[in-house]
Amino acid sequence: MSMRELVVLGTSSAVPTKRRNHNGYFLRWDSHGILFDPGEGTQRQLRHAGISAHDVTRICVTHFHGDHSLGLPGVVQRIARDGVDHEVRVAFPAAGERYWRRLRHATAFNDTDVISEQPVSGEAAELPGESDLAVTALPLRHRIAAYGYRLAEPDGVRILAGALAARGITGPEVGRLKAGERVVDADGRVVELAEYSEVRRGQVFAFVMDTGVCDNAVRLAEGADMAVIESTYLEAEAALAEQYHHLTAARAGRIAAEAGVRTLVLTHFSERYGQGEDERFAEEAARHFGGRIVVAADLDRVPVPTRRR
Template sequence: MSARDLVVLGSASAVPTRFRNHNGYLLRWDGHGLLFDPGEGTQRQMTLAGVSAHDVTWICVTHFHGDHCLGVPGIVQRIARDGVPHPVHAVFPASGAVYWERLRHATAFVDTAVIDERPVSGDRAEIAAGPFTLTARRLSHPVESYGYRLEEPDGVTMLPAELAARGVRGPLVRRLQQEGRVTTRGGRTVTLEECSVRRPGQKVAFVMDTRLCDAAFELADGVDLLVIESTFLDEDAALAAEYGHLTAGQAGRVAARGGVRRLVLTHFSERYRTDDEPRFAAQAAAAGFTGDIVVAHDLDRVPLPRRRRAPAGGGRADG
């Protein structure tokens, strides 16, 4: 089975600690690897996590504060050094193009031609990305910052009992999937709707540095996995608002309203101690979120929840 999971490469905010590296998140998705916000030290964290430059097919930068992008030079140079042959698409705010250029060519090295730059601008941008769509939405932060949403199209799950009852077997099954309608040897016309249920595509959202805003709620709506900053605890909400960040409770509120299935809290301020960690999860839950909560740690691997499957009679259910 193809892997779909999140590899946490770093979970600190502006200042790394003894236990938390700067940001870095690799979303593995059926042979694609989306590297979000590679902060300082990401290249080494990838080695510790057992992933390589060859696993990276996308680099997505939310904004150009150092803890979200200072790892770009090392990643790009590693891609070049290791001879990665496939395109690596780079998505970043167009307003920060000067910073991207400085990071992209930070030092002398034998360059690579595989980096495909795709700057985004405006309040919303949608990027066709093969098996999924990548949507960028502008957030609320002192510098221009974007959140990202990855979404695959809905599919179908075939129902063997219904196929057998209608005499659809062998090559006819594939034709039914492709064409939506087949005629059996007995002359019966069978439709795809009779023999399948809708399989909702999986969705993941990354919401990094931002205050509460409509875009954060839109990105999180209906996703299976939400990776979201929770820089501060709720008692420090004034600081969060001043610096353009979320509290744990606010992150929980975004997840609750969106019906998120698994919530990953990350980007923690260095002001908090290890024994404060349970409070982040508790405050997210107190905001009304009742799904799975993961307080991220470096080198964690967080699987996507199992696929949802719509029952034959309509509606949605986990499958």
Template sequence: MSNRELVVLGTSSAVPTRHRNHNGHLLRWDGYGLLFDPGEGTQRQMIHAGVGVHDVGWICLTHFHGDHCLGVPGIVQRMSRDGVTEADAAFPASGERYWERLRHATVFHDVVRIREHPLSGPVAELDTGGAPFALTARRLDHPVEAYGYRLTEPDGVTMLPDELAARGVRGPDIGRLQRDGRVTAPDGRTVTLAECGVRRPGQKMAFVMDTRLCDPVFELADGTDLLVIESTYLDEDAGLARDHGHLTAGQAGRVASEGGVARLVLTHFSERYRAEDEERFAAQAAAVFGGDVVVARDLCRVPVPPRRALPAR
């Protein structure tokens, strides 16, 4: 199983259907789990998907419309029941009263300590503690205050075994070279990290839900390996999308194309469309985006693409 993958728990928008649960997406990232917008029924969908609350370290809400947050009470209470003692939660600060209602919706034996990260302003940088990634939120254009999220892994270095061997660097000295940037070789020479490694670009992921097209959408998506984005409507219903603060499949494709995205995941579909319309979402996005397009289905898993290759040295 991939260490970096998206587990799709639900793909419907405001109203669930027979085939699509309310919105819900779990990003698994090297042992960390970020649960985005758990709608109603998310707890049960997690059981079907073979994941549990121990896989969730963060709950990230884009906004407080019900299809994006009504699953919070079940998730939080399940955390306490299953012995999860710590988690983080990010949400728009303007909806803090809704968070409190969801967080304490019923009586239960509450043992989980949730570190809260209320979001305010056009851009918010979240404190991820010791996690090996940064998490940024940007305000979107929706009838209620909403944010999109961007996860960024720092650049690293891929060591070159032949270059290390040629300079006699081995064993613990390799770790010191990576940590300090230089090390003294057995022959007394100073060996630098640049001589024995090449830059490894960090991977990036963005999660963009309910919004009209706006600059922050493109900023969140820019250069991402995986873009998970709403495509509530088909292009012929662009007027409805605009009126209700949503995107079409073609608009999602445009965002991916202009951002140089590697893999585009379309989700959050209006209940007005039928199963046979699925191919039309893919086609409208692909008409403007030449990369990989995935039309998400409930309980599917979407791996984060492999790292992009760097030019030869």
């Protein structure tokens, strides 16, 4: 069975706290390992989570504020040190390329050639690399150039094995039918794949970080099985959210509801909130959103919900 889960590495916003590291999120998706927004301390958080540099196949950076990118030097150098021999694609806003250059070569180390760069610009970008996953970046509304990411698995085909078996088609013949080959039943009649299959909807994951309310936040999360959406503030601090182009838990909930998300992961919390206030984030989001809500804590593991039928 394929393994799809979000491993939360850090959940603070501007500054880390005793219980919250800077941002960092690792999405394990079958053979892919996608690291989002490695903030300071990400290398050690990966160690705590039991994730190796070899597990990382792609890095997606939303923007070049320190809480989302100061961990890049450590992660890049660890990839080099551990001799990772597969390509690691790094997507980031092209407008912040000078920051990428500095972080990529922050100190002396034995460099690696497995890192490939995918600077993102414009109104939408399709990022190549995964044959079984469409990775899209859309601009968000923040104080500097920022992009959110959407990972979408293509739709597939689900075989209705029970109905096929009732017609006497089993075993290798099912595989041949699925492969588009000609299969006949015991009476010599051709079995049509369309009659014995249905569309298996591909799963979707969205990562929406550091933004004011905007249409692209909803577009990124459209129909997502899981969406990670920042909620720096509670509604009591809505004025601060407006001023600094961030979301509140209530606004994240509204975006998730509008987009039809299934599991909403709230994170990127301001250091002003203590542990006792976690529940308030869930309550605010739940006023607008009826799906599952996770108020993320460091080192949480959140499974991508099983496929909807």
